[in-house]
Amino acid sequence: MSKKCELTGKIPLKGHNVSHANNKTKRRFLPNLKKVKFKSELLKRSLRLTVSNAGVRSVDKKGSFDQFLISAKSRDLSLRLKKLKKSLVNKSA
16 A cells, blocks of 8 residues: 555655754655545445545535546546546536
């Protein structure tokens, strides 16, 4: 399983642990990922996605999963969600 948010495209960042003596060791900053179930009213189905906490908050802000998907940029979405977005746009038009 890749550590990538399917909605926002967040990926792990690289950095250093810095000790009191200013010694630097490499580390990774992982996104806060959760498995969340979203329901699409337009497509009448539910999806289980690996999403960051920020992604869940973005969906809440837009109001529904369908509205978020329609307004989201395709470059951030996973391949699975790009196909879903395409079918959503066709269905709503």
